[in-house]
Amino acid sequence: MGKTAKKPTRAEQKARRPREILESAFEEFTANGYAATRVEDVAARLGITKGTVYLYFPTKDALFEAMIRHMSTPFTEILASVETLQGSYSERLRVLLLLAHEKIADDRKTRELLRLTLAEGARFPHIVDRHYDEFIAPLLGAVGALVDQGVSSGEFRDGAAASVPEVVTSSVLHIAVMRLMFADRKPIDGTGFIEAHVDLALNGLLKHS
Amino acid sequence: MGKTAKKPTRAEQKARRPREILESAFEEFTANGYAATRVEDVAARLGITKGTVYLYFPTKDALFEAMIRHMSTPFTEILASVETLQGSYSERLRVLLLLAHEKIADDRKTRELLRLTLAEGARFPHIVDRHYDEFIAPLLGAVGALVDQGVSSGEFRDGAAASVPEVVTSSVLHIAVMRLMFADRKPIDGTGFIEAHVDLALNGLLKHS
Amino acid sequence: MGKTAKKPTRAEQKARRPREILESAFEEFTANGYAATRVEDVAARLGITKGTVYLYFPTKDALFEAMIRHMSTPFTEILASVETLQGSYSERLRVLLLLAHEKIADDRKTRELLRLTLAEGARFPHIVDRHYDEFIAPLLGAVGALVDQGVSSGEFRDGAAASVPEVVTSSVLHIAVMRLMFADRKPIDGTGFIEAHVDLALNGLLKHS
Amino acid sequence: MGKTAKKPTRAEQKARRPREILESAFEEFTANGYAATRVEDVAARLGITKGTVYLYFPTKDALFEAMIRHMSTPFTEILASVETLQGSYSERLRVLLLLAHEKIADDRKTRELLRLTLAEGARFPHIVDRHYDEFIAPLLGAVGALVDQGVSSGEFRDGAAASVPEVVTSSVLHIAVMRLMFADRKPIDGTGFIEAHVDLALNGLLKHS
DNA sequence: CATGAATGAGTTTTCATTCAT
DNA sequence: GATGAATGAAAACTCATTCAT
Numbered sequence: 083m084g085k086t087a088k089k090p091t092r093a094e095q096k097a098r099r100p101r102e103i104l105e106s107a108f109e110e111f112t113a114n115g116y117a118a119t120r121v122e123d124v125a126a127r128l129g130i131t132k133g134t135v136y137l138y139f140p141t142k143d144a145l146f147e148a149m150i151r152h153m154s155t156p157f158t159e160i161l162a163s164v165e166t167l168q169g170s171y172s173e174r175l176r177v178l179l180l181l182a183h184e185k186i187a188d189d190r191k192t193r194e195l196l197r198l199t200l201a202e203g204a205r206f207p208h209i210v211d212r213h214y215d216e217f218i219a220p221l222l223g224a225v226g227a228l229v230d231q232g233v234s235s236g237e238f239r240d241g242a243a244a245s246v247p248e249v250v251t252s253s254v255l256h257i258a259v260m261r262l263m264f265a266d267r268k269p270i271d272g273t274g275f276i277e278a279h280v281d282l283a284l285n286g287l288l289k290h291s
Numbered sequence: 292m293g294k295t296a297k298k299p300t301r302a303e304q305k306a307r308r309p310r311e312i313l314e315s316a317f318e319e320f321t322a323n324g325y326a327a328t329r330v331e332d333v334a335a336r337l338g339i340t341k342g343t344v345y346l347y348f349p350t351k352d353a354l355f356e357a358m359i360r361h362m363s364t365p366f367t368e369i370l371a372s373v374e375t376l377q378g379s380y381s382e383r384l385r386v387l388l389l390l391a392h393e394k395i396a397d398d399r400k401t402r403e404l405l406r407l408t409l410a411e412g413a414r415f416p417h418i419v420d421r422h423y424d425e426f427i428a429p430l431l432g433a434v435g436a437l438v439d440q441g442v443s444s445g446e447f448r449d450g451a452a453a454s455v456p457e458v459v460t461s462s463v464l465h466i467a468v469m470r471l472m473f474a475d476r477k478p479i480d481g482t483g484f485i486e487a488h489v490d491l492a493l494n495g496l497l498k499h500s
Numbered sequence: 501m502g503k504t505a506k507k508p509t510r511a512e513q514k515a516r517r518p519r520e521i522l523e524s525a526f527e528e529f530t531a532n533g534y535a536a537t538r539v540e541d542v543a544a545r546l547g548i549t550k551g552t553v554y555l556y557f558p559t560k561d562a563l564f565e566a567m568i569r570h571m572s573t574p575f576t577e578i579l580a581s582v583e584t585l586q587g588s589y590s591e592r593l594r595v596l597l598l599l600a601h602e603k604i605a606d607d608r609k610t611r612e613l614l615r616l617t618l619a620e621g622a623r624f625p626h627i628v629d630r631h632y633d634e635f636i637a638p639l640l641g642a643v644g645a646l647v648d649q650g651v652s653s654g655e656f657r658d659g660a661a662a663s664v665p666e667v668v669t670s671s672v673l674h675i676a677v678m679r680l681m682f683a684d685r686k687p688i689d690g691t692g693f694i695e696a697h698v699d700l701a702l703n704g705l706l707k708h709s
Numbered sequence: 710m711g712k713t714a715k716k717p718t719r720a721e722q723k724a725r726r727p728r729e730i731l732e733s734a735f736e737e738f739t740a741n742g743y744a745a746t747r748v749e750d751v752a753a754r755l756g757i758t759k760g761t762v763y764l765y766f767p768t769k770d771a772l773f774e775a776m777i778r779h780m781s782t783p784f785t786e787i788l789a790s791v792e793t794l795q796g797s798y799s800e801r802l803r804v805l806l807l808l809a810h811e812k813i814a815d816d817r818k819t820r821e822l823l824r825l826t827l828a829e830g831a832r833f834p835h836i837v838d839r840h841y842d843e844f845i846a847p848l849l850g851a852v853g854a855l856v857d858q859g860v861s862s863g864e865f866r867d868g869a870a871a872s873v874p875e876v877v878t879s880s881v882l883h884i885a886v887m888r889l890m891f892a893d894r895k896p897i898d899g900t901g902f903i904e905a906h907v908d909l910a911l912n913g914l915l916k917h918s
Numbered sequence: 919c920a921t922g923a924a925t926g927a928g929t930t931t932t933c934a935t936t937c938a939t
Numbered sequence: 940g941a942t943g944a945a946t947g948a949a950a951a952c953t954c955a956t957t958c959a960t
Contacts, residue, residue, distance in 0.1 A: 210472055214473075229496070232496070237497070239494075241494070246483075246488070250491070252461040256458075256461035259409070278455065282491075282492060286495030287384075
């Protein structure tokens with residue numbers, strides 16, 4: 083009965099439990115929604131019993147909210163990363179959007195948080211604000227800042243489009259929503275899609291004689 | 292208090308009932324989601340009892356599905372309307388997107404159907420297909436056709452990437468999602484947003500010297 | 501629109517209704533039992549609505565009891581018929597038992613009333629007494645009287661068996677119960693069975709040297 | 710109020726629960742029939758809540774079927790016991806029928822299973838087959854075998870009709886049915902009844918000069 | 919007479935939560 | 940810590956009964 087490195091120590095085990103539960107909760111809540119998920123299912127996925135879940139989270143509600151918090155890998159650092167981008171503003175914009183796609187539309191966790199936000203926002207109002215603050219606002223801020231700089235630099239024209247960073251950003255959301263809807267049934271080439279969007283956003287549809 | 296047209300006759304009432312119930316169901320299901328909506332609430336909103344709901348719909352499930360069907364005002368006709376558009380292709384595209392915005396993002400019914408599709412698609416798989424067939428496919432088809440014509444006519448450049456329709460369309464979805472998220476808390480100027488998007492899509496960000 | 505003999509007059513129709521309902525009720529109650537039968541099913545079988553049933557019978561309970569009364573074709577006259585039998589007492593007993601079989605075990609109505617009596621007797625105590633008075637007591641009385649006469653005449657021996665008419669009678673019940681249990685799955689040759697019983701009851705199993 | 714063996718431990722309780730529930734279910738189902746029995750009544754009889762019943766049995770249906778299984782103490786062993794009987798075949802037949810009476814008509818459990826089989830057979834078809842296989846077939850088999858041996862030995866006459874086992878057996882059924890009908894209201898001397906039937910079956914009614 | 923829409927009091931079943939072990 | 944038996948409050952669904960037409 084030596085305490086080899088194989089099985090985790092009791093302390094490690096204990097520290098791991100809440101995280102395991104939250105991750106199981108994420109799977110169940112995103113698959114079924116809040117109301118249709120049973121605490122017992124969250125437990126069963128881990129091979130534990132529901133009593134154990136209640137050891138760590140006082141109510142189903144608290145579990146849900148903690149799960150949302152745990153699964154959010156906020157995105158605010160993207161704002162900072164804008165500073166480090168190199169090259170033309172076109173190129174920077176391209177890199178930024180590809181990054182956003184990777185972190186938002188391509189990342190299952192973030193994508194499913196969007197679903198929960200839309201589905202359960204009515205009953206958990208602050209996850210909406212949280213979602214805005216953690217994902218949407220930083221992205222819009224970063225894109226907005228970059229476009230502004232591009233305009234200042236003379237690379238981008240000044241005009242309506244520039245003042246609405248959402249339009250520059252919308253294809254990221256589009257990909258996320260399509261993936262939420264169709265899962266694997268209609269696979270989407272996200273990167274290609276973003277490239278197309280960047281091309282369009284930079285050059286426009288019109289033929290410039 | 293004469294016998295004015297106040298209370299409807301039995302026959303009138305009966306003819307109206309299913310529709311009333313479906314509309315009440317729409318409100319409740321979109322506000323709470325499928326699982327968290329009680330059939331009794333659907334009834335109470337109409338001042339009737341749940342037994343009456345079961346007179347018209349055999350299960351909660353059937354009620355939900357019938358509601359989805361009833362509330363879908365598919366806009367496949369938009370495809371046809373493309374034919375009737377006049378003016379330059381830029382102008383036609385602008386009109387088409389404004390129309391799409393009006394029918395999809397601005398129309399509460401359609402918008403909430405999107406929410407239900409995302410939230411309940413896992414348990415009601417065919418509402419996803421329905422949503423694609425009724426809303427997404429026609430819009431993409433119409434935009435795609437218009438862009439093709441614009442390219443043929445020489446007004447639009449040809450190099451535009453394959454995903455153009457989705458890209459051109461994404462702002463409509465963006466508005467819908469933002470409105471679903473924030474309801475009235477962050478009002479969105481949809482028309483302005485679309486105009487900005489059209490401007491971007493046509494002219495691009497780059498300054499053409 | 502002549503009032504030909506084809507369709508019954510309103511008066512006839514009216515007089516027929518209660519009987520039709522009782523017969524429909526018989527089918528439903530015997531097929532499903534009291535609790536599992538819905539008044540609506542009784543009506544549907546006649547192509548009428550449940551409201552109509554309530555026009556004739558105030559409650560489901562009353563309908564059930566009226567049905568029991570209506571379907572009982574009491575059997576008391578058999579007692580009288582004993583007087584008219586001719587021939588040896590053996591022969592008279594044989595005829596009497598065949599008659600009883602025909603009226604009790606072979607007659608679907610009477611047989612199903614036995615089922616209802618056993619199944620619902622706890623909730624409708626007096627249908628038990630009714631059943632006893634109308635079917636069991638007359639049969640036992642008739643058989644008992646005949647056996648007594650046979651003993652008096654010297655044809656039958658005096659003994660335990662003679663004083664327990666039930667034993668002479670039991671095969672009738674046996675057939676009824678088997679038919680209730682197995683319906684058509686295990687067909688029973690009732691007449692042959694009775695003949696066998698009579699043979700046994702008269703001669704016994706023992707070989708008389 | 711020492712800690713005597715008063716209240717069972719959790720573990721004991723749990724081991725006992727399913728059996729307790731099935732026995733409570735037996736009482737309720739036999740008293741009211743399937744449809745008229747409420748799961749809550751089954752629970753209340755034990756001082757527990759209906760939720761607890763559902764912990765052990767997934768549906769009312771499953772509870773009913775499990776109860777039938779639990780309460781059946783099939784007596785196929787009776788067939789074997791025939792071999793051990795001693796004495797004349799008349800005596801063996803007498804003992805066998807008294808045994809059958811004791812196990813079928815006199816045993817409340819078996820008797821009530823007959824009632825349920827007749828009452829609910831339409832909705833639970835296999836309890837009919839089960840009843841036949843566990844009670845009727847073994848009894849008929851045992852009696853038939855014994856009669857055959859009696860004939861071979863020369864003790865019983867040969868002409869006895871084909872249905873002899875059923876006929877010889879019918880009084881057992883008769884007693885069971887009468888007891889189901891009248892409970893304690895018409896007490897029946899089962900043993901005397903059987904003795905009378907055996908007397909009849911062996912000697913017949915006829916006086917043998 | 920007959921209808922059938924509507925009701926309301928049940929009944930089955932589910933599940934978050936508790937707590938003795 | 941962990942269990943899982945037990946609870947109780949709720950939710951889907953049913954159906955006898957009523958009553959306006």
